[in-house]
Amino acid sequence: MIAQADSSDAFVRWDWIWGHLDLIWEKVVEHLVLTGIALGVGLAMSLVLSGIVLRWRRTYAPITWATGIAYSIPSLALFAFLVPITGFTILTAQIGLVSYTLLILIRNIVAGIDGVDPAVREAAVGMGYSRRRLFFRIELPLALPVIIAGLRIAGVTTIGLVTVTALIGQGGVGFFILRGLNRFFSTEIVLGTLLSVILAVSLDLALLGAERVLTPWSRRQGDAS
Amino acid sequence: MRRLFRNRILGATVVALALVAAACGSGEDSDTEGPTIVVGSTNFGEQEILGEIFAQALENAGYSVETKFQLGTREVVNPALKSGEIDLIAEYTGTLLTFEGGTSSTDSDQTHDDLVTVLEGQGLTALEYAPAQDKNGFVVTAATASEYGLSNVSDLAGQNGNLVLGGPPECPNREFCLIGLGSVYGLDFASFKPLDVGGPLTVAALDGGEIDVGLLFTSDGVIAAKGYVLLEDDKLLQPAENIVPVIRTSVLDEYDSDLSDLLNDVVAEITTAELSELNKRFGLDAEDADALAKEWLADKGF
Amino acid sequence: MIEFLGDVAVWFTEHWDGDNGYLMRLWNTIRLSALATLTAAMIAIPTGALLGHYRRFGVSAVAVVNIGRALPSFGIIALALPITIRIASHVPDGVPIFGSGLGFFPAFVALFALALPPIFTNTFTGVREVDPGTVEAARGMGLTEGKILRSVEIPLASPVIIAGLRISAVQVVATSPLAALVAYGGLGRFIVDGFSIQDNVQIFAGALLVALLAILTEMSFGWLERRLVPGPLQLSAQDSPTRKLRRRSREISLPIPP
Numbered sequence: 001m002i003a004q005a006d007s008s009d010a011f012v013r014w015d016w017i018w019g020h021l022d023l024i025w026e027k028v029v030e031h032l033v034l035t036g037i038a039l040g041v042g043l044a045m046s047l048v049l050s051g052i053v054l055r056w057r058r059t060y061a062p063i064t065w066a067t068g069i070a071y072s073i074p075s076l077a078l079f080a081f082l083v084p085i086t087g088f089t090i091l092t093a094q095i096g097l098v099s100y101t102l103l104i105l106i107r108n109i110v111a112g113i114d115g116v117d118p119a120v121r122e123a124a125v126g127m128g129y130s131r132r133r134l135f136f137r138i139e140l141p142l143a144l145p146v147i148i149a150g151l152r153i154a155g156v157t158t159i160g161l162v163t164v165t166a167l168i169g170q171g172g173v174g175f176f177i178l179r180g181l182n183r184f185f186s187t188e189i190v191l192g193t194l195l196s197v198i199l200a201v202s203l204d205l206a207l208l209g210a211e212r213v214l215t216p217w218s219r220r221q222g223d224a225s
Numbered sequence: 226m227r228r229l230f231r232n233r234i235l236g237a238t239v240v241a242l243a244l245v246a247a248a249c250g251s252g253e254d255s256d257t258e259g260p261t262i263v264v265g266s267t268n269f270g271e272q273e274i275l276g277e278i279f280a281q282a283l284e285n286a287g288y289s290v291e292t293k294f295q296l297g298t299r300e301v302v303n304p305a306l307k308s309g310e311i312d313l314i315a316e317y318t319g320t321l322l323t324f325e326g327g328t329s330s331t332d333s334d335q336t337h338d339d340l341v342t343v344l345e346g347q348g349l350t351a352l353e354y355a356p357a358q359d360k361n362g363f364v365v366t367a368a369t370a371s372e373y374g375l376s377n378v379s380d381l382a383g384q385n386g387n388l389v390l391g392g393p394p395e396c397p398n399r400e401f402c403l404i405g406l407g408s409v410y411g412l413d414f415a416s417f418k419p420l421d422v423g424g425p426l427t428v429a430a431l432d433g434g435e436i437d438v439g440l441l442f443t444s445d446g447v448i449a450a451k452g453y454v455l456l457e458d459d460k461l462l463q464p465a466e467n468i469v470p471v472i473r474t475s476v477l478d479e480y481d482s483d484l485s486d487l488l489n490d491v492v493a494e495i496t497t498a499e500l501s502e503l504n505k506r507f508g509l510d511a512e513d514a515d516a517l518a519k520e521w522l523a524d525k526g527f
Numbered sequence: 528m529i530e531f532l533g534d535v536a537v538w539f540t541e542h543w544d545g546d547n548g549y550l551m552r553l554w555n556t557i558r559l560s561a562l563a564t565l566t567a568a569m570i571a572i573p574t575g576a577l578l579g580h581y582r583r584f585g586v587s588a589v590a591v592v593n594i595g596r597a598l599p600s601f602g603i604i605a606l607a608l609p610i611t612i613r614i615a616s617h618v619p620d621g622v623p624i625f626g627s628g629l630g631f632f633p634a635f636v637a638l639f640a641l642a643l644p645p646i647f648t649n650t651f652t653g654v655r656e657v658d659p660g661t662v663e664a665a666r667g668m669g670l671t672e673g674k675i676l677r678s679v680e681i682p683l684a685s686p687v688i689i690a691g692l693r694i695s696a697v698q699v700v701a702t703s704p705l706a707a708l709v710a711y712g713g714l715g716r717f718i719v720d721g722f723s724i725q726d727n728v729q730i731f732a733g734a735l736l737v738a739l740l741a742i743l744t745e746m747s748f749g750w751l752e753r754r755l756v757p758g759p760l761q762l763s764a765q766d767s768p769t770r771k772l773r774r775r776s777r778e779i780s781l782p783i784p785p
Contacts, residue, residue: 011609016511072741074704076715077734080722153596160599164705167601169268177605181708183270183508184425186609193602200597394720416546418710419720426629426710429612433627 013187024176024191031172031199034162037094039155042101049102050109060110067103075100075161079168093165100161101154108150112143141215148211152204159200163192173199257287259479265311266294267302269422270507270514271359271444271500275315277518279470282491282527288484294514299324306471307347313472313488318354319464321471323400329464333358336465350474352488354467355495359444361401361463363390363456369437370454377459378410381438385413391430392440394419402440405462414438423447444497446505468495487527494525534728535735542732549714549736556713556740559706560699563635567642568692575650579684580676588651595644600702603640607633608709634706634713641702642695649691653684686756693748700741704733714740 017024053060070078078096086092116139124138166174173195180188262283266276273294284290293311303324305311319329322340325347329336333354341351365375373384381388396402397417406412420426423441428451430436438456441448448455470488477485503521506512543550578584608629615628625632657680665675681688704715717733720726 013511020513069738072701072738073734074701074715074718074737074741076704077718077730077737080718080730081727081734083722083725156593156596160597160601163599163601174599174601177599177602181605181608182421182424183511184428184609185511186606187511189602189605189609193599193606196599196602197594197597200599201593204593204597394716394723398724419716420629420710425608425612429615429627429629430710433615433629435627435629 011186012190016187017191024195027171027173027175028195028199030170031159031162031174031195034090034093034097034165034170034172035155035158035199035203037090038097038101038158038162039151041094042098042105042154042158043151045098046102046105046109050106050113053106053110054113063106064103067099067106070099071103075164076167079165083168090170092168093162093170097158097161097165101158104150104154104157105147108146108153109143112146112150113139115146116142144215145211148207148214152207155203155207156200159196159203163196257289257480257483259288260476261289261291262313262476263291263293263311265292265302265305265314267299267314271442271504272315273514274500274503274507274517275468275495277514278491278495278522279313279315279488281515281518281522282487283484285522285527286483286487288480306349306473309473309475312476313470316351316469316471317359317466318351318469319360319466320401321469323464331461331463331465333465333467337467337469340469344471345474348474350472350477350485352470352472352485353492354469355492357444357468357495357497357500358466359442359468359497359500360458360466362441362443362445362448363406363458364431364439364441364448364453365437365456366431367452367454375454375456377457378406378412378462379459380456381412382410384437385411386415388414388437389416389418389435390414390438390440391418391420391427391436393422396440401463409460409462444500444504446501446503446508449501450505450509468492468500491522491525491527531728531731535732538728538732546712547716549717549732552712552714552716553736553740555711556700556703556715556737559631559634559638559711559713560696560703560744563638564642564646564692564696564699566635567639567695568646571643571646572650572688575647576654576676576681576684579651579654580672580680582655585655588648588655591644592648595641595648598641598644600637600641600705601708604634604637604702604705604709607637607640611636629710631711633709634703634711638699638702638706642699645694645698646688646691649694650684650688653687653691654680656687657683682757686752689748689752689756693745693752696748697741697745700744701737704737 049063053063075096078099079092082092082095086095120138120142121134124134129138162170162172163174163177165171166178171178173192176188176192176195178192180186180190180192264276264280264283266272276292276294280290280292293305299320302311302314306314318333318336318340322329322336322343325340325343327339327343329339337351337354344351363378363381369375374380390396390403390406392402396419398404403414403417406414418430418436420430420436420439423445427436427439427441428447431439431453432451439453441453441455443455447453470492472485472488499521503517506517507514539549542548545551575588578588611625611633612628615625615632618625654676661679661683662675665679670678703713704718706713707715707719714733714737717729717736721729721733
């Protein structure tokens with residue numbers, strides 16, 4: 001039917017990968033930086049918004065609604081739509097990436113704080129803890145597992161989304177996916193996809209490790225993760 | 226691909242320090258001392274190759290060069306050139322002229338002259354143009370060509386309503402694409418399939434028979450590699466699209482004529498055949514743009 | 528802003544018909560998403576149920592959802608393309624399947640792969656978390672393993688299974704715009720094509736349609752759950768005794784953005 005497909009008939013050319021390690025490293029670093037900024041800003045914004053929600057309960061519904069809407073917009077569309085406004089810049093990518101983290105993080109932060117046993121709160125208040133001390137010394141640490149669970153989900157999701165930003169000039173390892181797609185080179189597509197998975201799983205495990213370190217008192221209640 | 230802001234600052238600082246060191250140090254090469262020349266490119270392979278050729282040729286001659294490749298489409302790169310974010314880029318006479326509001330023709334000289342005039346008002350200088358051109362090319366498979374007896378674009382009129390055209394999504398909006406095919410050739414296609422910009426989707430669709438006519442680019446290595454038939458543009462819909470280096474006039478002024486002479490000499494050596502070969506090696510053989518440029522420049526004695 | 532929305536409204540009145548109209552493309556998206564999700568369900572539900580019943584590979588279920596979440600949709604769709612092109616090139620002329628290897632074929636393969644993890648994990652977890660006492664009692668009553676699975680475990684696990692289907696379906700719909708990158712003619716076309724000519728109205732309209740479809744899908748499954756699952760079993764009605772189940776399902780109840 002046709003001659004042959006691409007000239008590099010091997011599906012994955014390991015020699016190519018081996019020969020481009022510095023480029024790969026550069027893109028991995030870029031990817032992690034984009035992810036880090038998104039998670040950092042997302043977490044900060046979510047803490048603020050969660051604080052608002054916890055103080056004024058009525059804001060929970062509208063805030064969840066708004067972040068939910070942001071969440072359901074297809075990422076490709078969100079980025080494509082922002083470009084004429086903010087250009088092919090890191091800002092555009094970050095606006096998109098951060099908005100996808102908000103729903104998950106806010107939900108988990110609020111649920112985490114809410115999940116603190118009221119008896120513990122009462123005891124602390126009884127012992128003379130101020131509102132601030134209560135929040136930082138008792139509630140936040142106890143809510144940490146749930147918050148980190150949210151951070152893990154947000155982190156893994158963000159890493160996958162960063163690949164899409166390659167379509168607007170950013171991209172981390174998405175650079176390889178896009179370039180492989182544009183020039184018949186399956187090795188690059190495999191490379192980009194594989195790197196994204198590896199980064200995501202690594203981040204997940206790293207956060208899990210962080211959780212274990214930060215909350216030595218929590219017993220895992222049959223939670224396989 | 227956009228480098229990180231931090232890398233750029235770092236790179237610029239290093240280059241600045243090197244320049245200072247060079248200035249304080251030797252007194253030779255004084256005619257290549259000056260501001261760093263930033264070479265840019267848009268987002269496809271040929272652009273990166275050409276960018277590398279310019280950048281390396283300049284570097285080899287002693288100029289200090291920085292590169293910013295894969296910035297995006299012309300909509301991004303053109304403003305970057307005008308604002309000074311980049312200084313030099315490889316462009317195509319016909320399309321750039323149209324983009325800047327002029328009217329292009331198939332006459333290479335005329336198009337180039339008009340381009341020079343238009344760009345003057347923008348603080349840009351179009352240097353000499355290369356023999357190499359990269360135009361829109363409508364291709365069919367060898368089988369299709371023999372089945373319908375096709376060698377020119379106007380031959381397609383005999384199959385009006387019968388054939389499917391495939392190309393980049395913006396083709397229906399483009400004067401040099403679907404619009405022109407209708408107005409200049411009177412062609413009518415059964416349908417149009419949006420695919421990609423002369424990439425694997427278009428090729429796969431051609432091979433698989435999902436489209437009959439595909440839009441590729443005349444310097445595309447894949448046409449020869451696949452044995453496609455490039456239909457001749459007999460009614461001259463496509464303007465001249467010679468490769469031309471476009472540089473900011475202010476940068477040119479910082480140096481003497483050696484800079485423009487060098488670029489003109491390099492450009493004079495770029496032929497369509499050679500460019501196609503380089504494109505093929507980049508696109509189909511996955512070779513690196515910088516290695517290809519290095520080899521080509523060495524061959525030509527730059 | 529108002530003017531822009533006005534333009535969008537006008538767009539909707541002008542672009543509904545024909546092969547490139549949004550009605551056709553909407554149908555294409557629904558078709559693709561439904562087929563991908565249903566095919567994934569056909570594989571994942573029996574597998575998950577069987578493994579859950581025999582209570583094997585507990586860690587793997589969570590690992591599957593973690594890996595599933597870690598798969599970049601863009602990468603998977605891009606990856607499907609060279610694979611399907613290669614497959615299609617080996618299909619002899621005249622055989623009318625797979626076409627040229629682009630369009631529906633790679634999009635389907637990719638979305639199918641992305642749909643598998645949530646369905647599998649939820650089914651597995653749901654079946655496994657059924658109260659062992661109930662299962663023992665059924666065994667004691669003389670039911671075969673198969674009958675237990677079909678008549679006891681799956682019905683009891685149905686809310687979680689349907690939740691998994693819901694997550695999967697919504698995720699597939701939300702990811703489907705990327706299929707335009709492999710030449711599929713769904714709603715993503717408006718986004719990709721609009722982007723290439725910087726036509727914001729088109730991008731917005733396409734995005735709006737996809738978002739609406741995703742929300743509609745979510746709501747439809749919610750409705751389905753209310754219809755099919757007996758009252759006391761519905762996720763919304765459960766409380767403390769099944770909190771562990773709920774917590775787990777909440778952890779895995781979030782679809783991945785596209």
